[in-house]
Amino acid sequence: MYNYFSPICQGHIIKKELILTHEELEALRLKDLEELEQEECAKKMEVSQPTFHRLIKDARKKVASALIEGHALKIEGGNFAMIGETMKKQCACIKCGLVIEKELGIPCRKLACPKCGSRMIRK
Numbered sequence: 001m002y003n004y005f006s007p008i009c010q011g012h013i014i015k016k017e018l019i020l021t022h023e024e025l026e027a028l029r030l031k032d033l034e035e036l037e038q039e040e041c042a043k044k045m046e047v048s049q050p051t052f053h054r055l056i057k058d059a060r061k062k063v064a065s066a067l068i069e070g071h072a073l074k075i076e077g078g079n080f081a082m083i084g085e086t087m088k089k090q091c092a093c094i095k096c097g098l099v100i101e102k103e104l105g106i107p108c109r110k111l112a113c114p115k116c117g118s119r120m121i122r123k
């Protein structure tokens with residue numbers, strides 16, 4: 001996956017590096033590349049529509065600013081799964097081996113096994 005974009009121009013000095021989060025990138029991908037409806041995009045990303053709207057707005061602004069004003073774009077951050085990975089992560093119980101699906105952004109180690117109450121690890 002590409003994670004850094006920078007203008008190439010002799011003598012050009014990058015004045016600013018804009019950070020595009022993985023969420024913002026995914027929002028761009030779903031809305032502008034796959035041309036899905038906003039409602040569908042929000043659903044796929046498991047966020048509310050206002051949240052999705054904010055993500056896409058910020059993403060477009062950063063991309064436009066980078067292209068027009070000659071800033072570098074760095075893709076990082078966010079708690080969203082990388083493109084190609086599944087949206088839901090799985091955790092496994094260290095004691096009984098029970099596998100559960102968890103919400104994004106919650107580490108497995110913070111969860112307790114619903115069956116035996118033991119610690120969970122990332123599967």
Ligand SMILES: [Zn+2]
Pocket residue numbers: 093094095096097098113114115116117118
């Ligand atoms: Zn268990």
